[in-house]
Amino acid sequence: QLHVGFYSNTCPQVESTVHDVVREAVLFDRTKAAVLLRLHFHDCFVEGCDGSILINTTQNPEKTAFPHAGVKGFEVIERAKAQLEASCPGVVSCADIVALAARDAIVMANGPAYQVPTGRRDGFVSDKSLAGNMPDVNDSIQQLKTKFLNKGLTEKDLVLLSAAHTIGTTACFFMRKRLYEFFPFGSDPTINLNFLPELKARCPKDGDVNIRLAMDEGSDLKFDKSILKNIREGFAVLASDARLNDDFVTKSVIDSYFNPINPTFGPSFENDFVQSMVKMGQIGVKTGSVGNIRRVCSAFN
Numbered sequence: 001q002l003h004v005g006f007y008s009n010t011c012p013q014v015e016s017t018v019h020d021v022v023r024e025a026v027l028f029d030r031t032k033a034a035v036l037l038r039l040h041f042h043d044c045f046v047e048g049c050d051g052s053i054l055i056n057t058t059q060n061p062e063k064t065a066f067p068h069a070g071v072k073g074f075e076v077i078e079r080a081k082a083q084l085e086a087s088c089p090g091v092v093s094c095a096d097i098v099a100l101a102a103r104d105a106i107v108m109a110n111g112p113a114y115q116v117p118t119g120r121r122d123g124f125v126s127d128k129s130l131a132g133n134m135p136d137v138n139d140s141i142q143q144l145k146t147k148f149l150n151k152g153l154t155e156k157d158l159v160l161l162s163a164a165h166t167i168g169t170t171a172c173f174f175m176r177k178r179l180y181e182f183f184p185f186g187s188d189p190t191i192n193l194n195f196l197p198e199l200k201a202r203c204p205k206d207g208d209v210n211i212r213l214a215m216d217e218g219s220d221l222k223f224d225k226s227i228l229k230n231i232r233e234g235f236a237v238l239a240s241d242a243r244l245n246d247d248f249v250t251k252s253v254i255d256s257y258f259n260p261i262n263p264t265f266g267p268s269f270e271n272d273f274v275q276s277m278v279k280m281g282q283i284g285v286k287t288g289s290v291g292n293i294r295r296v297c298s299a300f301n
């Protein structure tokens with residue numbers, strides 16, 4: 001299957017090229033780190049990590065599907081691709097560039113570095129109708145678990161990967177139900193009462209749905225486990241993150257990173273997160289003679 005250093009003979013500069021392009025993009029705009037991390041998730045969850053989300057040229061490209069609304073960062077992938085086509089034409093897949101860029105983005109946000117197995121090939125389909133099974137912000141914990149399980153990801157992976165929300169922002173659009181239409185109290189009762197007025201003030205009922213707020217209150221540019229602490233204490237911003245604290249199994253995973261008795265020797269959030277990322281990066285990958293290597297990431301050859 002995939003392995004670290006897949007391009008070591010055919011394109012030894014692949015990692016440094018992607019790294020440099022991502023670094024430049026994030027130094028120019030710090031919010032790009034979260035954008036690139038999210039892009040990899042959305043690619044992997046539909047048709048596997050195969051660059052299907054990057055396509056612009058079909059009738060109804062996957063990227064126009066509702067669950068992908070607001071996914072960005074395509075230009076960064078295309079920039080890296082253009083440089084790699086100049087140095088090693090026809091060798092590096094767009095899907096691998098997306099996976100490497102997500103890793104480099106995490107590092108740029110002070111998160112853990114890890115090795116990315118490569119060798120993914122690009123897919124031949126990209127259609128709006130295929131994105132229907134993406135997790136939704138208002139899904140129940142059971143729906144979230146099932147959607148992850150269907151991709152070979154456990155409840156532990158669900159918690160760790162959701163913790164990617166340690167960086168980045170959400171549009172108020174995704175907060176409406178949680179703040180104003182939550183059955184039966186109007187707002188989600190798990191929101192800490194000291195936090196609810198603040199959330200409502202930042203995303204007023206009939207306000208601009210495009211206003212953005214940090215998903216990890218106070219730490220949206222830093223990759224750390226503060227998101228898990230916030231979730232535990234009722235300071236989750238996204239409803240789907242809050243659901244992780246309602247369920248015995250997923251709550252136990254969160255709590256395991258806050259062991260009061262043995263804080264130093266407990267499990268490491270960073271180590272476990274990167275393991276889950278590597279797992280996510282293997283979903284439905286196309287290798288060997290399946291798929292191909294695109295010349296331009298936004299178009300089939």
Ligand code: HEM
Binds near residue numbers: 031070164174240
């Ligand atoms: C558990 C299911 C998940 C749900 C329901 C979910 C939902 C969302 C929503 C609603 C947003 C805000 C989008 C916007 O307004 O632009 C968001 C942003 C984000 N998501 Fe998720 N997400 C999930 C899992 C993940 C996973 C697995 C990752 C990566 C490993 C991830 C990474 C991100 C990042 C980094 C952002 C911030 C994007 C930005 O700042 O532009 N999410 N997510």
Ligand SMILES: [Ca+2]
Binds near residue numbers: 042043053
């Ligand atoms: Ca895909």
Ligand SMILES: [Ca+2]
Binds near residue numbers: 165167216221224227
């Ligand atoms: Ca954070």
